[in-house]
Amino acid sequence: MGATRVARSLPLQVAAVCYRRHGSSIEFLLVNTNGGNKWTFPKGCTEARLSHSQAAACEALEEAGAVGVIEPRHFHLYLHSKGVFWQPSGVQEFVVKAFLLEVTHTRQPGESMRNPTWFGAPEARKMLAKGREVKYAAELQAVIDRALDRIEPEKAVAPTYPESRSPRVILPS
Secondary structure (H helix, E strand, O other): OOHHHHHHHOOEEEEEEEEEEEOOEEEEEEEEOOOOOOEEOOEEEOOOOOOHHHHHHHHHHHHHOEEEEEOOOOOEEEEEEEOOOOOOOOOEEEEEEEEEEEEEEEOOOOOHHHOOEEEEHHHHHHHHHOOOOHHHHHHHHHHHHHHHHHHHHHHHEOOOOOOOOOOOEOOOO
């Protein structure tokens, strides 16, 4: 079954992948899940009156107290699950649209039990995997990898020199 078909058959949520530049590295802002035993990105349901990126920005504010600039288009889709197979309600899968949000400042989140915490990329990957099935851990770790692919090329722009009309882009070797 193709990814598009799967995406159309599962309920949709939106996530704000909150990040900041800290020196030469990138840090990600993660929050505790409702149960408090796992880390995740601020995420939730879409809202009819908001675009998907606006809904993701609202989740970032409510769950992490994060304020910043969100990209209008998602950069990644991933699968997320809620529930456990041994409970009567079972496991529900969701397709999540991930939006990059560069955090400019934080304030007290609306949901106090979320414990928003900054992690460097390697640590964020570990924290997102902890306590999850391999399939869903890999989905979340891929979000970090894709986010870095989108964010880090911005660091590679060199200053414009007088003899050039456009900035030179330095590609990683």
